[in-house]
Amino acid sequence: MSRTLLVLILCLSALRLGASLGSRSILRAVADKNGDSEDYAVDLNASNFDAVLRDTPATFAVVEFFAHWCPACRNYKPHYEKVARLFNGPNAVHPGKVLMTRVDCALKINTNLCDKFSVGHYPMLFWGPPSKFVSGSWDPKQEKSEIRNIDNGRTAEKLLNWINEQIGSSFGLDDKKFENEHLSSNISDPGQIARAVYDVEEATSTAFDIILEHKMIKPETRAPLIKFLQLLVVHHPSMRCRKGSAEILVNFDELSPANTKQEEVAGAVKNFQICGKDVPRGYWIFCRGSKNDTRGFSCGLWVLLHSLSVRIEDGESQFAFTTICDFVHTFFVCEECRQHFYEMCLSMSSPFNKARDFALWLWRTHNKVNERLSKVEETMGTADPKFPKMIWPPMQLCASCYRSRNSQKIEWDEDEVHTFLANYYGKTLISLYKSNSVLGNVGAKGILDESTTSTNAVAVPVGAALAIALASCAFGVLACYWRSQQKSRKYYHQRYSLKKYDY
Numbered sequence: 001m002s003r004t005l006l007v008l009i010l011c012l013s014a015l016r017l018g019a020s021l022g023s024r025s026i027l028r029a030v031a032d033k034n035g036d037s038e039d040y041a042v043d044l045n046a047s048n049f050d051a052v053l054r055d056t057p058a059t060f061a062v063v064e065f066f067a068h069w070c071p072a073c074r075n076y077k078p079h080y081e082k083v084a085r086l087f088n089g090p091n092a093v094h095p096g097k098v099l100m101t102r103v104d105c106a107l108k109i110n111t112n113l114c115d116k117f118s119v120g121h122y123p124m125l126f127w128g129p130p131s132k133f134v135s136g137s138w139d140p141k142q143e144k145s146e147i148r149n150i151d152n153g154r155t156a157e158k159l160l161n162w163i164n165e166q167i168g169s170s171f172g173l174d175d176k177k178f179e180n181e182h183l184s185s186n187i188s189d190p191g192q193i194a195r196a197v198y199d200v201e202e203a204t205s206t207a208f209d210i211i212l213e214h215k216m217i218k219p220e221t222r223a224p225l226i227k228f229l230q231l232l233v234v235h236h237p238s239m240r241c242r243k244g245s246a247e248i249l250v251n252f253d254e255l256s257p258a259n260t261k262q263e264e265v266a267g268a269v270k271n272f273q274i275c276g277k278d279v280p281r282g283y284w285i286f287c288r289g290s291k292n293d294t295r296g297f298s299c300g301l302w303v304l305l306h307s308l309s310v311r312i313e314d315g316e317s318q319f320a321f322t323t324i325c326d327f328v329h330t331f332f333v334c335e336e337c338r339q340h341f342y343e344m345c346l347s348m349s350s351p352f353n354k355a356r357d358f359a360l361w362l363w364r365t366h367n368k369v370n371e372r373l374s375k376v377e378e379t380m381g382t383a384d385p386k387f388p389k390m391i392w393p394p395m396q397l398c399a400s401c402y403r404s405r406n407s408q409k410i411e412w413d414e415d416e417v418h419t420f421l422a423n424y425y426g427k428t429l430i431s432l433y434k435s436n437s438v439l440g441n442v443g444a445k446g447i448l449d450e451s452t453t454s455t456n457a458v459a460v461p462v463g464a465a466l467a468i469a470l471a472s473c474a475f476g477v478l479a480c481y482w483r484s485q486q487k488s489r490k491y492y493h494q495r496y497s498l499k500k501y502d503y
């Protein structure tokens with residue numbers, strides 16, 4: 001008993017230390033922007049090279065090795081920037097395709113990095129999948145390498161032609177945003193969902209920013225926010241967001257004491273970036289509309305909700321349902337959306353016992369919204385021509401989901417729909433992310449592993465949050481102990497929030 005007490009005291013002190021270290025680690029970098037710089041290409045150096053290339057959602061990367069004193073490099077810069085403008089930054093014409101970067105070999109810090117890529121003249125350009133650059137190297141004698149030297153990119157036109165040849169595209173230097181005939185509809189390309197985890201991060205981060213901007217953390221909204229963070233800590237498909245949610249959750253009372261003024265809360269919590277310092281990136285990939293004012297955040301939010309629904313355990317299904325209903329009702333600033341959604345929540349007459357039932361409820365609910373909006377959009381002419389609303393999934397995505405279909409009615413095979421949803425929003429959603437090695441690249445792997453499962457909706461998020469904070473200060477063993485203690489407890493908190501759903 002006394003040993004247990006000692007371990008708990010150690011855990012708590014470690015937690016305090018971990019929390020403060022954690023919160024420092026996610027403080028926004030202040031004033032790191034050079035006001036006079038209009039550059040699109042991302043400056044890399046030996047200390048951020050691997051991290052940036054590992055975490056980018058882009059499929060390919062170009063790395064320019066140059067020296068700032070080299071006159072030819074200075075003259076080349078406008079050419080390189082002309083191409084970078086197409087691919088980098090929030091106003092990119094073709095975002096998420098190619099990450100354009102540069103490394104200044106004249107800086108001492110980069111000497112080894114430039115040596116690893118056998119940089120023999122300036123500028124020297126390389127092409128490859130971003131992950132291949134991570135801890136990578138290049139040698140002219142090497143016969144097989146996925147990193148290639150770009151030998152014909154001395155003008156913007158030549159460089160873009162070279163890129164077009166590699167990826168079979170026909171991008172032009174004059175392409176304008178949202179006049180993009182290359183944008184593929186995600187109906188016909190099931191592989192697109194593999195890129196959606198970046199949009200789920202974007203939506204999470206945007207939702208949090210909106211909550212702060214609209215000063216929505218109040219005494220009466222703390223509970224729904226905390227519950228949502230608890231859900232994210234364990235089930236968010238992105239490890240970055242799980243970690244960030246845990247850090248906010250662990251520090252929540254400190255940041256937002258119940259009697260603090262709204263401005264102070266916003267000021268304190270603003271320092272936290274829920275999915276890390278690089279998110280929001282300012283653009284959408286899977287959820288990108290073909291017009292300026294379509295899709296984006298609300299699409300990302302749906303994908304986040306579906307991805308949570310397929311990750312929960314049976315015992316968490318009712319907690320997840322009330323948490324998502326409360327979150328949308330409290331924090332989704334689209335009035336019509338939250339009212340409609342809330343009515344559909346209230347129409348549920350019995351609690352969920354199975355995760356499958358909740359995932360299917362969310363799918364059905366989303367289809368009801370699609371059905372209603374398809375009529376509205378048709379009448380108003382507001383649909384995105386590339387992404388019209390439809391009953392989902394279409395046959396192209398899941399033929400086996402359909403038992404029968406006529407003009408009046410679809411008879412679904414719900415087992416097949418559930419299998420499809422679990423795979424689509426589960427494994428496939430994170431496949432690209434995983435292959436970019438974003439998962440499992442921090443020391444807390446065991447705790448944050450994708451296979452983390454929970455037996456209790458409240459106990460595990462709290463346990464995981466503690467574990468993450470502890471792991472960050474190398475108290476992994478204690479964290480596991482604490483977490484196992486938490487896991488074995490029974491909590492019934494979720495019942496409280498159900499009152500308004502009349503159970």
Ligand SMILES: Cc1cc2nc3c(=O)[nH]c(=O)nc-3n(C[C@H](O)[C@H](O)[C@H](O)COP(=O)(O)OP(=O)(O)OC[C@H]3O[C@@H](n4cnc5c(N)ncnc54)[C@H](O)[C@@H]3O)c2cc1C
Pocket residue numbers: 186287294295296298299300301302303306328336337338340341362363364365366367369370373384387388389392393
């Ligand atoms: C909770 C919520 C309620 C909303 N209510 C309204 C409303 O009342 N009025 C309004 O005008 N707008 C509403 N919206 C916004 C609207 O639903 C769309 O998000 C928006 O119009 C953008 O549509 P989209 O084409 O990107 O596809 P979205 O409907 O956002 O869907 C995103 C992606 O999810 C997938 N998907 C589509 N249907 C399903 C399904 N049934 N199950 C699983 N996955 C699916 C598809 O791949 C699709 O591309 C709501 C959004 C949310 C998150």
